[in-house]
Amino acid sequence: MFFHIVLERNMQLHPRHFGPHLRDKLVAKLMKDVEGTCSGRHGFVVAITGVEDIGKGLIREGTGFVTFPVKYQCVVFRPFKGEILEAVVTMVNKMGFFAEAGPVQIFVSNHLIPDDMEFQSGDVPNYTTSDGSVKIQKESEVRLKIIGTRVDATEIFCIGTIKDDFLGVISDPGAAV
Amino acid sequence: MGSLEPFNRLVKLAARAFYDDISMKGDNQPKTSRGDNRGMAVVVLDALTRRQWVREEDLAKSLKLHSKQLRRILRFFEEEKLVTRDHRKESAKGAKIYSAAAAAAGDGQSGTKEGEEKVKLHTHSYCCLDYAQICDVVRYRIHRMKKTLKDELDSRNTVQHYICPNCKKRYSAFDALQLVSYTDEYFHCENCNGELVAESDKLASEEMGDGDDNARKRRREKLNDMQQRIDEQLKPLQAQLKRVKDLPAPEFGSLQSWERLNIGAFAHGDPSAADSSRNAQGQYNGTPMPYLGETKVEVALSGSGAKEEGAESGTDGTVMKVLPPWMVREGMNITKEQRGETSNTTKGDEKSEGKDEKKQDSKGDEKSIQDEYIKAYYEALKKRQEEEDAKRMQEEGHTLSSESHAKRLLGTKTKREDGDVEDEGVEWEEEQLAGNTAETYKFVDLNAEAPESGDEEDDIDWEEG
Numbered sequence: 250m251f252f253h254i255v256l257e258r259n260m261q262l263h264p265r266h267f268g269p270h271l272r273d274k275l276v277a278k279l280m281k282d283v284e285g286t287c288s289g290r291h292g293f294v295v296a297i298t299g300v301e302d303i304g305k306g307l308i309r310e311g312t313g314f315v316t317f318p319v320k321y322q323c324v325v326f327r328p329f330k331g332e333i334l335e336a337v338v339t340m341v342n343k344m345g346f347f348a349e350a351g352p353v354q355i356f357v358s359n360h361l362i363p364d365d366m367e368f369q370s371g372d373v374p375n376y377t378t379s380d381g382s383v384k385i386q387k388e389s390e391v392r393l394k395i396i397g398t399r400v401d402a403t404e405i406f407c408i409g410t411i412k413d414d415f416l417g418v419i420s421d422p423g424a425a426v
Numbered sequence: 427m428g429s430l431e432p433f434n435r436l437v438k439l440a441a442r443a444f445y446d447d448i449s450m451k452g453d454n455q456p457k458t459s460r461g462d463n464r465g466m467a468v469v470v471l472d473a474l475t476r477r478q479w480v481r482e483e484d485l486a487k488s489l490k491l492h493s494k495q496l497r498r499i500l501r502f503f504e505e506e507k508l509v510t511r512d513h514r515k516e517s518a519k520g521a522k523i524y525s526a527a528a529a530a531a532g533d534g535q536s537g538t539k540e541g542e543e544k545v546k547l548h549t550h551s552y553c554c555l556d557y558a559q560i561c562d563v564v565r566y567r568i569h570r571m572k573k574t575l576k577d578e579l580d581s582r583n584t585v586q587h588y589i590c591p592n593c594k595k596r597y598s599a600f601d602a603l604q605l606v607s608y609t610d611e612y613f614h615c616e617n618c619n620g621e622l623v624a625e626s627d628k629l630a631s632e633e634m635g636d637g638d639d640n641a642r643k644r645r646r647e648k649l650n651d652m653q654q655r656i657d658e659q660l661k662p663l664q665a666q667l668k669r670v671k672d673l674p675a676p677e678f679g680s681l682q683s684w685e686r687l688n689i690g691a692f693a694h695g696d697p698s699a700a701d702s703s704r705n706a707q708g709q710y711n712g713t714p715m716p717y718l719g720e721t722k723v724e725v726a727l728s729g730s731g732a733k734e735e736g737a738e739s740g741t742d743g744t745v746m747k748v749l750p751p752w753m754v755r756e757g758m759n760i761t762k763e764q765r766g767e768t769s770n771t772t773k774g775d776e777k778s779e780g781k782d783e784k785k786q787d788s789k790g791d792e793k794s795i796q797d798e799y800i801k802a803y804y805e806a807l808k809k810r811q812e813e814e815d816a817k818r819m820q821e822e823g824h825t826l827s828s829e830s831h832a833k834r835l836l837g838t839k840t841k842r843e844d845g846d847v848e849d850e851g852v853e854w855e856e857e858q859l860a861g862n863t864a865e866t867y868k869f870v871d872l873n874a875e876a877p878e879s880g881d882e883e884d885d886i887d888w889e890e891g
């Protein structure tokens with residue numbers, strides 16, 4: 250799920266940036282530092298949408314670095330248990346398959362794949378129904394439900410299922426013309 | 427629009443199945459037995475099945491409930507998607523003018539309503555049952571209950587565990603990324619590179635402790651048992667859902683459109699209908715209760731004396747009433763339908779009845795008072811019925827068209843709960859059983875509790891803006 254929230258961060262800026270473009274430098278550094286990171290609490294920071302407030306800088310003794318408290322708005326992506334996501338399959342093996350929804354990795358173990366889909370090894374390992382009408386392989390797009398998340402300080406990993414109504418393949422790269 | 431009866435029965439069944447033990451208590455109120463208003467939710471739903479759009483103050487009055495308490499219940503049902511509510515600002519005077527206007531079959535809500543008076547505006551809330559949505563909600567609720575259980579049983583939403591046959595190290599699916607091997611299709615142990623086995627496989631289950639296994643088995647049994655009981659206990663409800671499935675749900679529309687429709691009906695329709703509404707208006711001072719045409723069905727019900735008898739003795743299948751559990755006691759001659767059961771008695775029903783009996787016992791001393799009250803009530807009722815019979819005999823001579831007669835009946839019917847009896851041709855089946863007596867019974871508790879709820883926070887904004 251996406252959220253638009255305000256976060257705060259203490260930015261350290263090198264003295265060489267002090268000058269007329271200090272603010273721009275600060276924002277640029279903020280984007281570089283923050284976008285694409287993941288915090289266990291808020292999820293992945295997708296994009297910074299604005300800077301609300303830059304507080305008074307505090308000069309560090311000895312180094313000359315200055316610490317600015319920065320309040321910024323950003324879009325974060327945080328997967329939740331029970332959430333339905335659309336994801337792209339990245340790897341298929343006998344144990345199940347892995348998929349990605351943006352920065353989030355999801356594993357769907359084979360017991361959470363419908364029983365009528367069987368694993369087929371080969372060049373392109375895949376799960377296929379007995380009539381061959383539905384196939385999950387690398388690059389397939391699937392709709393899945395998250396049944397568990399493991400949130401570390403810097404990583405979120407999810408367990409998903411496609412064994413439920415309206416879940417499973419939504420586009421099949423093999424079938425594409 | 428469809429007939430109300432099957433839908434009302436659905437509402438009543440659902441109320442008893444899901445909202446029987448809902449206590450609508452504020453967080454800050456002491457949990458005394460006196461303040462226990464469980465069952466209130468059912469009473470309110472029942473009352474709503476006998477109304478269409480109703481002003482909430484009027485409903486509170488007729489249920490002898492504190493309006494804040496009723497509002498809390500209605501808000502709950504609004505959240506549960508059973509009830510539609512509407513709030514609008516009306517001046518006291520404006521409301522009266524409007525009522526009168528509507529009653530006089532006149533011009534409906536003309537400009538006068540909002541226009542001329544500078545009197546203080548009050549927010550009035552209205553509510554009615556949303557039958558179409560209720561069907562969906564109940565169906566969905568049952569579906570979710572069953573699905574949750576089934577998923578548990580199939581261990582569908584469980585995270586797979588893996589075990590290394592060599593070093594017995596356990597992994598969960600969350601570790602999957604680290605376990606992937608790029609040489610084959612399996613997961614491999616981080617320690618010894620052994621091929622991992624899913625725990626549900628035979629080896630793994632052997633590996634697991636005995637106690638663990640038993641616990642799982644017990645849990646499965648419990649789930650199975652629960653599943654069975656759900657099936658049994660919800661059988662009447664599901665049967666009713668099925669019955670109602672292909673019927674068009676009664677639709678009252680929004681408050682405005684409902685009013686317009688009904689006022690319109692008055693304007694074009696027979697004057698006698700408007701008349702009865704005005705009569706009711708006289709001592710009632712509420713919104714006019716114009717009723718929709720198709721509830722004419724009632725003519726047949728109240729028109730024939732035989733029907734009344736049937737309803738009273740419970741021999742007539744179609745008017746069978748579900749007695750509230752507290753009315754069911756030893757030695758009462760009631761049918762299973764009245765207990766809200768279908769033909770087969772289920773374990774669950776018996777259980778819940780037992781509980782109710784216990785509840786009654788604990789209220790021992792209150793009970794005798796209530797018995798007195800009920801006795802007196804029935805006596806009064808009987809007397810009145812005799813009067814009504816006599817009156818009807820006369821009336822049948824009159825040249826009232828049966829149609830307008832029906833409207834009158836309905837109009838008076840809802841008012842009657844307020845305590846003013848000026849009705850002709852009362853419908854006894856409604857009155858006799860669950861309906862009014864349920865409300866009367868509850869009065870005892872409710873009056874006691876009502877003042878306590880005074881400090882309750884209210885989310886309706888009564889101020890301007």
Ligand SMILES: [Zn+2]
Binds near residue numbers: 620
């Ligand atoms: Zn190992």
